[in-house]
Amino acid sequence: MLDQSGLVRFAERHLMPDKVQVSRGSGEDVLDPGTGDLVPAPPAVVYEDKAGLYAHQERIRSRGSGQDGAYVQEVRAGYRLLLPLEAPEVWENDTVLIVEARDEQAVGRTYRVSALGEVSSFPVLRTVWLEEHNRKPVAK
Template sequence: MLEQSAISRFAERHLMPDQVQVSRGSGEDVLEPETGDLVPAAPLIVYADKAGLYAHQERIRSSGSQDGAWVEEVRAGYRLLLPLDAPEVWENDTVLVVEARDEQAVGRTYRVTALGEVSSVPVLRTVWLEEHNRKPVAQ
């Protein structure tokens, strides 16, 4: 039988080829000494290391039409895989893709939509994301 730590190492080695940066805004404003203006505080970087980013389609059913019929919508979502020793990621944290096997992912940012999943037998951390914006990559 495989040990939990062996499965974790396998997952990190084979499922987390990218580098991300997770940051958290404090919501506080600070005084800008040169202008005297209140500006948002710089975000706190809570994690900067390996991860795996995977697309996930989410189906949503709601009774949004005028005649009461159910409407089905498909939205793109993403799963972020992190090592077990990564700090807890909070809802509304921002994830920036710094390096990736898929060049088009570099520079994209995502918003964390829910607290990370937990398990009785944890081997990695799973965090759910939605795309926030896409920065153009310099050629």
């Protein structure tokens, strides 16, 4: 059987140059002692370490709304997040914050996890699909 440990080390070293923070909201409210109001509980950080962020375009064909039923092609921007195997499972609707990145324009952007991570019979890394959530302008 093929030993995958060398592939894992290669993937982590060369495909995961960035640092991310993955957080998850509980959906529960907590009491704010200062105001006495119920406010959403702060999200819990479930992972904070190395990752790789890669753009991915998805082409979608759907029927148009006209009578002719012609297909309309749409291109949606999406992103793949590569994580090491030891990272905890990432859930749909978790939030990913780019903390450090080779591409400095990525730092501070947040993404929403749009699908559960992929699994494989020969796991080398984790692949999670993202949608861009928020782009914070970089102060100059």
